[in-house]
Amino acid sequence: MQAWRDERGFTLIEMLVVLFIIGVVIAIALPNLISAGEKAQQRACAASRKMIGAQADNYFLEMGKYPATVAALTEAQYLRSTPTCPAGGKYTIDTGAVSEKRVVCTKHPHKE
Template identity: 40%
Template sequence: MRKRNGFTLVEMLIVLVIISALLLLILPNVMQHTQTAQAKGCEAQRNMVENQVMAYQMDTGKVPTVTQLVNRGYLKKGQDQCADKRKIVIAKDGTVTIK
């Protein structure tokens, strides 16, 4: 009787099929959680900008633009957009939205 050293090709293919099937089941959930986390992060960024707009209004009595918030140190450069590159916009009445 011959001694067996290792796996056969069929055994390796079965393992690869099982791993592939598991990945196909898991991947949609991972992608959904990533999108949910990005949306929550963007909402948190909008809330932070909204708070800075209120602080600027209390200091100056005027509604700022994003550029004014960055120039006066209320926001750091790049904080006017979300991680997914959507822009945060300040309306003339001080409302902060994501576009």
């Protein structure tokens, strides 16, 4: 029996405690990581909407009307390529809207 006491290692209880602590840390951190990813997508989408809106305004200044679609901006070479929303949404141009809300994304609508 003396040999058992001299062996080094972890008991089952110690291993379960460590696994429980790791589980708690993951449960706390995971929602924050998912939330951070969604916020990054929303910010990237907002930046794209602003860029499209600015180029739509430039188009208006030169052509006298707003483009019907975002693809029309690309065809007229106001954009190098048609921007895509990181979440897979589609951008549309609302010619009757005020300048800040002229470009709309199907996945990230403007918040009031």
